[in-house]
Amino acid sequence: xxxxxxxxxFRILKIGQSMTLQCTQDMNHNYMYWYRQDPGMGLxxxxxxVGAGITDKGEVPNGYxxxxxxTEDFPLRLELxxxxxxxxxxxxxxxxSYSRAATGQYGYTFGSGTRLTVV
Amino acid sequence: QQPVQSPQAVILREGEDAVINxxxxxxxxxxxxxxQKHGEAPVFLMILLKGGEQKGHEKISxxxxxxxxxxxxxxxxxxxxxSGTYFCGxxxxxxxxxxxxxxxxxxxxxxx
Numbered sequence: 610x611x612x613x614x615x616x617x618x619f620r621i622l623k624i625g626q627s628m629t630l631q632c633t634q635d636m637n638h639n640y641m642y643w644y645r646q647d648p649g650m651g652l653x654x655x656x657x658x659v660g661a662g663i664t665d666k667g668e669v670p671n672g673y674x675x676x677x678x679x680t681e682d683f684p685l686r687l688e689l690x691x692x693x694x695x696x697x698x699x700x701x702x703x704x705x706s707y708s709r710a711a712t713g714q715y716g717y718t719f720g721s722g723t724r725l726t727v728v
Numbered sequence: 729q730q731p732v733q734s735p736q737a738v739i740l741r742e743g744e745d746a747v748i749n750x751x752x753x754x755x756x757x758x759x760x761x762x763x764q765k766h767g768e769a770p771v772f773l774m775i776l777l778k779g780g781e782q783k784g785h786e787k788i789s790x791x792x793x794x795x796x797x798x799x800x801x802x803x804x805x806x807x808x809x810x811s812g813t814y815f816c817g818x819x820x821x822x823x824x825x826x827x828x829x830x831x832x833x834x835x836x837x838x839x840x
Contacts, residue, residue: 652830716772
């Protein structure tokens, strides 16, 4: 299994440009997430989805948009890029049922990340 | 609200033990622990549900004190491969959800 696949791995954007970060998972997880990681700040939740067609805001949603048309895909859209969006972005997925916790299947599986620089 | 981790950083000699703590001001349903090596994605270690259950993963174990809303990660007989940043992630929902708030991390370095 590939797990969670993110593309691209690196990207440099100019201020005001837009781009889409792609995320695909092949584990049939119904929950998917986007986090950003800044040095010393841990991971901050941008958006999450509990299933196809359902998305909701996390802690830091401003400047981003998401969609979830299929179980597998959860792209993150950056509109009008700003220097404050320079960060490492991680997509993750998980099961939603706590009944899987005993088997260790309830943790997040993260993608390898996208390092974005806005100049 | 972001859980508080302590210490922020720790340096160990190979074979020594360490404890990493995670505290929340909110009532928790579960606590996750992850390890992230430099330049890589976080990797899931274990999950603890409310009820004070202690889990183990080889020489790494964890506990969850529901009354204090605290979790501790225990690393025994540390190995060089244990080096990395450890994050706790907390879930305050009452069940069925899995939306984590992560702490700022504890940097662990194991030396010879």
